[in-house]
Amino acid sequence: MDYTEKRSFILKQLDSPISNNLFNSLCSILDSRGELTDVTIQIASNIAYNEFIISELQLDIALRGVVETIESGLISKSQPNKSIDQMRAMTTSTSKLYNDLKILPREVKERAAEDLLDAWIR
Numbered sequence: 495m496d497y498t499e500k501r502s503f504i505l506k507q508l509d510s511p512i513s514n515n516l517f518n519s520l521c522s523i524l525d526s527r528g529e530l531t532d533v534t535i536q537i538a539s540n541i542a543y544n545e546f547i548i549s550e551l552q553l554d555i556a557l558r559g560v561v562e563t564i565e566s567g568l569i570s571k572s573q574p575n576k577s578i579d580q581m582r583a584m585t586t587s588t589s590k591l592y593n594d595l596k597i598l599p600r601e602v603k604e605r606a607a608e609d610l611l612d613a614w615i616r
Contacts, residue, residue, distance in 0.1 A: 510546055512545075512546070512549070513542040513543065513545065513546040514542070516541070516542045516545055517538055517539060517541075517542035520538035520541060520542065520595070520597070521535065521538055523597060524538065524595065524597075529595075534595060537591050537594055537595055538595070540591055541588055541591045541592065541595075544584050544587060544588040544591065545588065547584055548581055548584050548585060548588065551577045551580055551581040551584065552581065554575070554577045555575055555577050555578060555581070558575055558577070559575065560574065560575055560578065561573070561574055561575065562574075562575050
């Protein structure tokens with residue numbers, strides 16, 4: 495499987511256009527540095543997927559709050575939202591993946607935002 499086939503396969507698996515855009519930005523950065531290999535393509539795919547999951551967890555935290563109240567009959571109990579721990583773990587994992595590629599997340603997100611803006615303007 496060459497790069498274009500792998501790229502199209504991965505893009506079909508990613509759910510959101512933002513994840514697709516992030517994956518394309520990562521691949522273009524790696525390609526410009528001459529570091530686009532099977533391993534780096536898979537790492538870029540994992541980063542894009544993790545960022546998608548992180549955004550979903552942030553939405554869940556915004557909707558349900560940091561502490562959720564569970565009511566069962568007459569008993570009411572407050573407990574922390576489990577999405578916070580999951581988001582913390584996903585953020586740590588994503589940071590390690592960025593570190594493996596030696597790319598700053600800010601650089602990739604800025605490029606992805608510029609590409610998304612260019613696509614929207616067209």
